[in-house]
Amino acid sequence: MAEKRKIILDVDTGSDDAVAICAALLSEELEVLGICSVGGNVELKNTTDNTLRVVELCKRPDVPVYRGAELPLVSTLEPWSNQAQVLPNKEGTHDQDNAVHTDHLPLPPTTLKAQDKSAAVWLIETLLSAGDGEITLVPVGPITNLALALRADPRIIPKIKEIVLMGGANNVYSPTQAAEFNVWCDPEALEIVLQSGVKITMVSLDATSHACLTWEQAKAIRDIGSPAALFCAELIEHRLRVSEAALAGGKMGVVGAALHDVLAVCAVLHPEVLRTEHVSCHVDVGHGYAYGSTLLNRNYKPIDMPKNCWFAYSADTELFFGWLYETLKRAAE
Numbered sequence: 600m601a602e603k604r605k606i607i608l609d610v611d612t613g614s615d616d617a618v619a620i621c622a623a624l625l626s627e628e629l630e631v632l633g634i635c636s637v638g639g640n641v642e643l644k645n646t647t648d649n650t651l652r653v654v655e656l657c658k659r660p661d662v663p664v665y666r667g668a669e670l671p672l673v674s675t676l677e678p679w680s681n682q683a684q685v686l687p688n689k690e691g692t693h694d695q696d697n698a699v700h701t702d703h704l705p706l707p708p709t710t711l712k713a714q715d716k717s718a719a720v721w722l723i724e725t726l727l728s729a730g731d732g733e734i735t736l737v738p739v740g741p742i743t744n745l746a747l748a749l750r751a752d753p754r755i756i757p758k759i760k761e762i763v764l765m766g767g768a769n770n771v772y773s774p775t776q777a778a779e780f781n782v783w784c785d786p787e788a789l790e791i792v793l794q795s796g797v798k799i800t801m802v803s804l805d806a807t808s809h810a811c812l813t814w815e816q817a818k819a820i821r822d823i824g825s826p827a828a829l830f831c832a833e834l835i836e837h838r839l840r841v842s843e844a845a846l847a848g849g850k851m852g853v854v855g856a857a858l859h860d861v862l863a864v865c866a867v868l869h870p871e872v873l874r875t876e877h878v879s880c881h882v883d884v885g886h887g888y889a890y891g892s893t894l895l896n897r898n899y900k901p902i903d904m905p906k907n908c909w910f911a912y913s914a915d916t917e918l919f920f921g922w923l924y925e926t927l928k929r930a931a932e
């Protein structure tokens with residue numbers, strides 16, 4: 600069997616993060632060295648706890664979880680209190696039933712604990728002791744931990760094989776009219792990462808919005824019947840309900856369940872799942888209306904700027920679903 604690809608996940612778990620963790624932990628082709636948590640979809644204490652619950656579900660207590668940054672580098676935003684996805688319920692109030700992310704995932708509490716070391720410190724130590732180009736990073740939340748590590752010890756740069764991150768947008772935006780959630784949570788952090796010189800693939804909101812799953816596909820995953828597959832199916836079905844409610848209520852939304860983060864895991868193993876372009880990308884860090892928007896310079900005009908990332912515009916949904924289904928199914932056998 601071919602050597603497994605070594606990855607580190609960085610998550611703000613979160614429902615789609617949870618599916619990404621399941622797929623990564625259950626993939627025969629990936630070796631997950633550890634998982635870093637960060638505040639984002641919900642508060643850090645919840646993203647960490649949710650991550651541990653998923654690790655337990657996948658029966659992988661051997662994979663360490665490191666608590667990361669609670670807040671963005673510069674912005675004083677508290678992203679989790681600003682969930683654009685929360686819709687009013689019948690009484691006109693807000694509850695968590697209609698939220699894409701709830702404080703607690705629908706999993707039993709776990710006795711697993713996060714490691715003592717903080718995520719950025721562990722990232723630095725792990726990368727420094729690795730060979731050149733040995734480890735792939737897969738950040739699918741606000742990218743604060745990696746930015747901290749890069750600033751604290753840039754000697755980690757050559758150790759990183761590549762960064763395949765979920766974040767950024769070109770034509771599809773949420774939660775603001777100009778920015779995607781992960782970048783909007785910590786724009787300065789992504790700009791630091793984009794200036795690192797590491798090979799970066801940005802699995803943007805445009806790409807993940809292309810790769811939406813259907814009720815039929817959720818059922819196929821449910822029919823696998825394993826605890827992880829049932830859990831993933833439940834999350835996909837919840838997202839389907841939320842997006843249908845949004846569309847019915849006249850809100851902007853996608854048709855189907857966008858599972859953003861797991862597309863980045865798929866892209867590590869199957870880069871062909873993405874339609875990418877090599878571009879220059881920078882983040883608006885100006886604290887105005889466009890704060891956190893990802894600005895692409897695709898054709899070197901009007902300013903000649905070095906290309907620093909592979910930006911994904913769309914994705915192959917069939918390939919994506921086929922991979923997710925097979926990964927969950929093989930692990931159930």
Ligand code: BDR
Pocket residue numbers: 613614615616640739740765773779780781804859860
């Ligand atoms: C990203 O934002 C979060 O809500 C999701 O987990 C995903 O990482 C999509 O914009």
Ligand code: CA
Pocket residue numbers: 610611612613615616640739740860
């Ligand atoms: Ca996420």
